[in-house]
Structures are given as C-alpha cells and as structure tokens.
Amino acid sequence: MTDNGPDVASRHVTFGKRRIFVSEAGEGYPVILLHGGGPGASGLSNYGRNIGPLSRHFRVIVPDMLGYGQSTKGVDRRDPFGDLADAMLGLMDAMGIEKAHFLGNSLGGACALRLGLDRPGRVSALVLMGPGGIGTTRALPTAGLNKLLDYYSGTGPSIEKLRSFIREYLVFDGSAVPEEVIRQRYEASIDPEVVAAPPLRRPPGLGAALRMDFTRDRRLAKSTIPTLVLWGIADKVNRPSGGTTLQARKPNTDLYLFANTGHWVQWERPDEFNAVTAAFLDRQTPGEARR
Numbered sequence: 001m002t003d004n005g006p007d008v009a010s011r012h013v014t015f016g017k018r019r020i021f022v023s024e025a026g027e028g029y030p031v032i033l034l035h036g037g038g039p040g041a042s043g044l045s046n047y048g049r050n051i052g053p054l055s056r057h058f059r060v061i062v063p064d065m066l067g068y069g070q071s072t073k074g075v076d077r078r079d080p081f082g083d084l085a086d087a088m089l090g091l092m093d094a095m096g097i098e099k100a101h102f103l104g105n106s107l108g109g110a111c112a113l114r115l116g117l118d119r120p121g122r123v124s125a126l127v128l129m130g131p132g133g134i135g136t137t138r139a140l141p142t143a144g145l146n147k148l149l150d151y152y153s154g155t156g157p158s159i160e161k162l163r164s165f166i167r168e169y170l171v172f173d174g175s176a177v178p179e180e181v182i183r184q185r186y187e188a189s190i191d192p193e194v195v196a197a198p199p200l201r202r203p204p205g206l207g208a209a210l211r212m213d214f215t216r217d218r219r220l221a222k223s224t225i226p227t228l229v230l231w232g233i234a235d236k237v238n239r240p241s242g243g244t245t246l247q248a249r250k251p252n253t254d255l256y257l258f259a260n261t262g263h264w265v266q267w268e269r270p271d272e273f274n275a276v277t278a279a280f281l282d283r284q285t286p287g288e289a290r291r
Contacts (some may be wrong), residue, residue: 008044008051012070015094018087021070022095023062026055029124029285030100032088033062034108036264037132037200038170039151039162040185042069046105049270050277057278058101058285063091065108067199069188075199078208081133085115092122101281103127105266106238107200110212117219125284126227127277129265130235134242137213144169144237144263151189152198159186169236172262220250227253228280230273232261254280 010023023044031054035046043062044051054060064071066087076083088111092100101124104112109131116123141149147165151157163182167174188194203209214220227250231243240257247255256276258269266273 007055010044013091013094015090018066018072018090020066020072020087020091021064022091023051025051025060025062026058028058029281030097031058031060031281032092032097032100032102032112033060034065034088034102034104034111035062035068036105037065037068037107038148038165038185039157040187040189042188045181045185046108046264047266050266050274053270053274054278057282061095061097061100063088065111065199067194067197073191073193073199074197077201077204079211080200080203080208081110081114081212082118084111085118088112088115089119089122098122099124101125101127101284103129103277103281104131105129106263107132110214113214116225117214117217117223120223120225123225124286125281126225127230127280128227128246129230129273130232130238130240130263131229131242131246132238133212133214134238134246135213135215137209138215139239142236142239144235148200148237149202152195152201157186157189157195159183162186162189170262171264171268172232172234172260173268176268215245215249223250224252226280226284228277229253229255230258230265230276231255232258232263232265232268234259234261235263237263 008023008025013020033047035041035043042064067075102112109128110133229243231240243255247253261268
C-alpha cells in the first residue's frame, strides 16, 4: 500500500499561532507535497506511494495542510487558497527554506498555484494533479465536487458518505481502495475540531468564489514558473478539461492526461507518476543542487 521507506521523520513546526505537522524523507533540493482536500485527507495518506521513490532524488517534505490531519484547524473561508498558501509560506520560513518545488493534488494543487502567483520567487517548479480552481465559476460544480462539499452538511459525516465519495468519485477503480483506508480517513474526518470548522466548504459569497477561480486572475498569464499538469481523464471531481485550460492560459506548462484514471493520479498510477515527476523536477532543479 505504501512505499515511504524506513527513514520518514515527523514533527510539528510552529510559527505564529499555527502548528503544522510535517514529515520528511531524503536529502537534496526540497520538494513540498501538498495533499487534496477530501474528508480525512493528510499528507502521508495521500502520498504513501510516492514519498519513498521521490526521496531517492529530493528532500521530500510532506505537511498536513492547515485544517487537516495533525495541523492547526480553521481556514479563512473568504480566501481559502490564499490562507493555505500563507500557511505554507510560513512553514517554509520556519524551516529555513528559501525556495522549493511544489507538488499538489486537488486542493493542494490550488494552494501551490496560488503560492506561485503570490510569491513566485519562492517556487522553482510546480507539479499539479487535477488542481482545484480552474474555471470553477464558469460552470456548475461536478457531481464529485458536490459530494465532497456536502460531506459535513445535511445528516453530517458518515462512513457511508465517505465510502461513496472515494469509491465512486475519487478513483477510477473504487474496488482498488482497501476498506482500511476508508476507515482511517473516516476517523480523521470526524475529529471534533474538523467537524466544527470543515476546511473545505462552499464559498460564502461571490467575492470568495471569484478568488477561488484562477482563470479570473490576470497574473496567471504572466506566470513563467515551469509547470507540469497531470490529470486523469476519468476525474469526476475536477474536470479534465481544466488541464488544457491551464496549459492555454499559463506559459511554460506541460500537460499529461492519464486514461482510465480518476482524481488521484499519484495513487492510481504511481509508477508513471513518480517517473515523470522526478524527471521533470530534476530538470528544473538548479545545477548546484542536483544530487
């Protein structure tokens, strides 16, 4: 199920009023892996098939994002992508990291992209897997995104809701996801602090919604950060057409589309994902920092 290897070290990093749980493996140029926003998500659970292989090439840093896992709860609903990006910038400062590659899935991809727009000098390359925020105000939400956003509403969280989301909407082949993974994520999703303030909810108004759509941000067309976009053709959470949209609007962007793959490319197609990601990031790593 996982390939984290024997040398993953975890700790909490505190800055200001925030406390971020971070796991690390490997040496070399830093690569920060940002997980998705599904219920019960965390860094180690989202990247269990990638940390080990990538740590053979880089210093891999895997935080639980703000609002998730063992990190501080609560995200600013008026500008969630901006708040998440600020937290990751604070983490970099606290860890003494001036510049890093960022790799992000879904909500983590949106966070990485926003950080690249806000502070381009801190981001050397981006790998985005089915990132959020691509044309979200130009069409109705997908069925999968509705399932995700409604998890804490109505009758509240339940393992049945989570099982349906993961097996029917998150991945192409739901039978490949072990029941234990679902149960672990469910337990994380019902943390009282998370239930009191779910980190990913519907935006509270038009202004917040517009801030969450990168296609309305004029800085996107000026961003030259080398970017690799990976998207599953069968993604039911974020539309695969977002890949071509992002490539058309953001310079210096490569795009790979994966057949028979859903929203979780790094988990569903780990061998191809790890290979293409390592090759791309190695090419973007400063010469003196290459291993």
